[in-house]
Amino acid sequence: MTTTAPAPRKITSAPRTTPRKTSAGDPTAHLTAEQIEELGRELDTLRDEVMASRGERDAAYIRKVISTQRKLELGSRAILLFSLFPPAWLVGTAGLSIAKILENMEIGHNVMHGQWDWMRDPKIHSTTWEWDHASPAEQWKHAHNELHHTYTNVIGKDNDLGYGIMRVDEDQKWIPLYLGQPLWNFVNACFFEYGIAAYDLELGKNLSKRRRNRPEFRARASQVLKKIRGQMLKDYVVHPLLSGPSALTTLTANFTANIVRNLWTHSVIMCGHFPEGVETFERRSIEGETRGEWYLRQMLGSANISGSKAMHLMTGNLSHQIEHHLFPDLPSNRYAEVAPKVRELFDRYGLRYVTGSLPQQVGSAWKKVFKLSLPNGFFDKVTNPVSLFKMVTGQDSAEQPKRAA
Amino acid sequence: MTSTSLRSRALRLLESVTTPLLPSDYLDLVDPLRAGADLRGRIEAIRSETRDAATVVIRPGRGWRGHVPGQYVRIGIDVAGVRQWRAYSVTSARPDGRITITVKAIPDGKVSNHIVRHAKVGTIIQLDQASGEFVIPAKRPAKTLFLTAGSGITPVMGMLRGHQLDDVVLLHSAPTADDVIFGAELRGLRDRIRLIELHTDTDGMLDVSRIDEHVPDWAERETWACGPQGLLNAVEEHWDQRGIANRLHTERFRPSVLVTGEGGPVTFSRTGKTIEADGSTPLLDVGEQNGVLMPSGCRMGICFGCVSPLREGAVRDLRTGEITTAAPGDGVIIQTCVSAAASACDIDR
Ligand SMILES: Cc1cc2nc3c(=O)[nH]c(=O)nc-3n(C[C@H](O)[C@H](O)[C@H](O)COP(=O)(O)OP(=O)(O)OC[C@H]3O[C@@H](n4cnc5c(N)ncnc54)[C@H](O)[C@@H]3O)c2cc1C
Numbered sequence: 001m002t003t004t005a006p007a008p009r010k011i012t013s014a015p016r017t018t019p020r021k022t023s024a025g026d027p028t029a030h031l032t033a034e035q036i037e038e039l040g041r042e043l044d045t046l047r048d049e050v051m052a053s054r055g056e057r058d059a060a061y062i063r064k065v066i067s068t069q070r071k072l073e074l075g076s077r078a079i080l081l082f083s084l085f086p087p088a089w090l091v092g093t094a095g096l097s098i099a100k101i102l103e104n105m106e107i108g109h110n111v112m113h114g115q116w117d118w119m120r121d122p123k124i125h126s127t128t129w130e131w132d133h134a135s136p137a138e139q140w141k142h143a144h145n146e147l148h149h150t151y152t153n154v155i156g157k158d159n160d161l162g163y164g165i166m167r168v169d170e171d172q173k174w175i176p177l178y179l180g181q182p183l184w185n186f187v188n189a190c191f192f193e194y195g196i197a198a199y200d201l202e203l204g205k206n207l208s209k210r211r212r213n214r215p216e217f218r219a220r221a222s223q224v225l226k227k228i229r230g231q232m233l234k235d236y237v238v239h240p241l242l243s244g245p246s247a248l249t250t251l252t253a254n255f256t257a258n259i260v261r262n263l264w265t266h267s268v269i270m271c272g273h274f275p276e277g278v279e280t281f282e283r284r285s286i287e288g289e290t291r292g293e294w295y296l297r298q299m300l301g302s303a304n305i306s307g308s309k310a311m312h313l314m315t316g317n318l319s320h321q322i323e324h325h326l327f328p329d330l331p332s333n334r335y336a337e338v339a340p341k342v343r344e345l346f347d348r349y350g351l352r353y354v355t356g357s358l359p360q361q362v363g364s365a366w367k368k369v370f371k372l373s374l375p376n377g378f379f380d381k382v383t384n385p386v387s388l389f390k391m392v393t394g395q396d397s398a399e400q401p402k403r404a405a
Numbered sequence: 406m407t408s409t410s411l412r413s414r415a416l417r418l419l420e421s422v423t424t425p426l427l428p429s430d431y432l433d434l435v436d437p438l439r440a441g442a443d444l445r446g447r448i449e450a451i452r453s454e455t456r457d458a459a460t461v462v463i464r465p466g467r468g469w470r471g472h473v474p475g476q477y478v479r480i481g482i483d484v485a486g487v488r489q490w491r492a493y494s495v496t497s498a499r500p501d502g503r504i505t506i507t508v509k510a511i512p513d514g515k516v517s518n519h520i521v522r523h524a525k526v527g528t529i530i531q532l533d534q535a536s537g538e539f540v541i542p543a544k545r546p547a548k549t550l551f552l553t554a555g556s557g558i559t560p561v562m563g564m565l566r567g568h569q570l571d572d573v574v575l576l577h578s579a580p581t582a583d584d585v586i587f588g589a590e591l592r593g594l595r596d597r598i599r600l601i602e603l604h605t606d607t608d609g610m611l612d613v614s615r616i617d618e619h620v621p622d623w624a625e626r627e628t629w630a631c632g633p634q635g636l637l638n639a640v641e642e643h644w645d646q647r648g649i650a651n652r653l654h655t656e657r658f659r660p661s662v663l664v665t666g667e668g669g670p671v672t673f674s675r676t677g678k679t680i681e682a683d684g685s686t687p688l689l690d691v692g693e694q695n696g697v698l699m700p701s702g703c704r705m706g707i708c709f710g711c712v713s714p715l716r717e718g719a720v721r722d723l724r725t726g727e728i729t730t731a732a733p734g735d736g737v738i739i740q741t742c743v744s745a746a747a748s749a750c751d752i753d754r
């Protein structure tokens with residue numbers, strides 16, 4: 001008995017998946033179709049090995065993380081009942097921020113991926129889980145598991161690429177509106193959970209008068225509003241009221257914790273697919289994609305973050321984004337273990353494993369946001385003193401815009 | 406305001422404190438056995454009975470409603486990190502806040518081996534209320550025969566411990582004297598019951614057609630039988646031939662599979678999984694093996710704890726071979742523990 005693969009398995013003779021051209025050319029050009037399928041088989045074997053070894057140790061791990069998170073959240077909220085005292089505010093806010101991050105990343109995201117479904121515990125299962133987030137689990141799972149993970153980095157198909165509001169590739173036509181994208185991106189980061197709720201709802205596409213009145217959309221919208229109301233009531237009404245004289249400070253504490261959580265999760269998500277070196281793909285190129293080609297796209301379309309154990313935990317192990325995209329339903333505590341084996345495959349097949357420290361990757365992703373907010377070539381000029389001088393003095397008329405190395 | 410509406414308001418307030426979780430998610434961290442919690446139990450002791458059987462003492466949570474001797478309880482226990490549900494007869498007599506089950510490890514048995522050899526005192530397990538019809542009626546029979554073999558002694562032990570019965574014969578089979586579960590206790594009951602032990606390694610298997618050699622008045626006795634399939638099938642046939650099937654009560658530990666056939670792809674639409682299934686594996690097992698949340702019960706077609714809607718396709722009842730089909734929109738209810746795929750099918754789980 002076999003489970004169906006998380007990805008299309010159709011094997012046709014359609015053109016193979018090729019990343020969009022970059023300055024370095026096609027990074028998969030050296031691989032034959034045969035080699036790509038062999039790569040896929042090696043990854044399948046690796047996957048089967050780890051999946052078969054799941055057991056008590058893993059179950060104990062997730063239960064421990066969940067109970068620690070719940071105790072941390074309870075403790076922090078208890079301390080915040082006295083948030084009028086600045087030390088209590090500080091400790092409570094820090095604790096609550098960490099609790100919310102753990103809940104969204106290492107627990108919520110991964111449980112809803114079905115990483116823990118094999119335990120068959122109805123309390124820790126993708127079909128029953130609800131998270132501390134504006135987007136209802138049901139809608140997030142559809143947008144994330146079905147769309148983003150299937151269409152990873154396919155322009156026009158993967159909403160995670162710029163969330164439909166940003167210019168993410170030089171081939172996208174530039175319009176002056178994009179000048180504001182560093183600002184949009186920052187605002188989106190601060191209120192990321194609402195941004196996600198909006199794009200899980202496909203709000204942009206559904207706002208037209210005709211679509212907005214569809215019963216299906218209205219039902220989903222009211223689901224989201226209900227979820228947001230519950231979340232708001234908890235953080236901005238009930239807990240502050242319970243704090244009595246500390247009501248106002250508890251409110252600011254909860255607000256801060258939500259912002260911290262949003263900024264953190266946004267940064268981690270940006271690092272997954274945005275840094276320099278990550279490839280994007282054409283919609284056309286994934287038609288009739290084979291298993292091997294699907295794996296290849298996941299390998300080239302994701303980037304890792306290197307760092308300490310604590311950092312991996314706080315990113316929900318999305319610091320192992322490459323491994324996560326290859327095996328989305330592998331329990332998160334196992335990504336660190338498969339990473340060296342995956343990396344060895346990258347080396348053997350001559351592919352680039354994109355990874356870097358958190359500041360490096362966040363910096364790289366933001367650089368891209370700024371760069372693409374300007375017409376092609378502009379960014380390099382304004383950040384390069386020689387060309388800036390030429391531009392200001394009007395000496396660069398004939399020169400072609402250069403691509404970044 | 407009535408106290409119930411006060412309580413429901415308080416509960417709603419609490420829920421708005423803990424949303425999106427429930428207050429119980431936090432209370433479970435502190436007291437998983439409290440009143441109002443999902444029914445669970447704590448393993449308080451494990452005693453070895455024979456080389457391959459052990460008795461487990463369980464303290465059920467406060468929601469436990471008690472049992473009648475002969476009934477079974479379903480337990481959900483994590484084996485290698487995976488929740489497994491199985492039924493076990495309650496072997497203790499009267500409520501003292503604890504119950505016991507007695508498990509015999511069967512070759513390659515996932516749960517039975519885990520319980521007998523690896524389970525740890527202090528573990529929290531999931532429980533369900535006791536159920537089952539294999540019990541002594543309120544109007545006590547004048548003459549009783551218990552016909553058991555192997556682990557089939559367990560429900561009967563519960564009855565012997567829980568009831569004072571007149572004129573009891575117990576005919577029990579086990580490979581050797583040492584393999585008789587509760588051997589010492591049963592032999593100690595000799596002044597109350599007539600015990601016939603059959604050690605099959607030396608005495609050979611019980612020939613049911615010659616039961617009168619052991620129990621001459623067997624046909625006059627109200628009989629409770631529990632043991633392997635072969636024994637129960639023979640007993641049912643023999644009692645039927647005598648026209649006294651109404652005096653026979655049997656308890657089976659597993660379904661008797663009659664027919665299997667071709668399988669097909671099974672879709673669990675709520676979970677979004679499609680699995681290629683053969684025609685002999687119950688859909689309950691197919692779902693469970695692939696991480697689908699499947700409700701379950703006795704796992705042998707008696708309790709209806711496993712029913713799920715069949716949205717589309719065809720399934721075969723493994724006990725009878727009967728085919729059940731559903732067209733889109735039908736949502737025919739099927740017992741997943743005794744049904745296997747008979748074509749492509751879609752289960753609403
Ligand atoms: C109402 C009821 C009461 C029960 N009471 C008891 C009890 O008091 N004590 C007790 O030990 N068991 C009892 N059982 C049986 C128990 O529920 C399990 O079926 C048994 O422990 C085997 O589970 P497992 O996980 O170890 O085997 P599995 O891993 O499920 O099965 C392993 C292999 O053994 C076969 N198999 C399954 N069950 C049996 C069986 N009973 N005998 C022989 N082969 C089997 C399977 O077909 C499979 O090939 C009861 C069952 C029911 C339905």
Ligand code: FES
Nearest residue numbers: 702703704709742
């Ligand atoms: S589990 Fe009891 S009938 Fe299926």
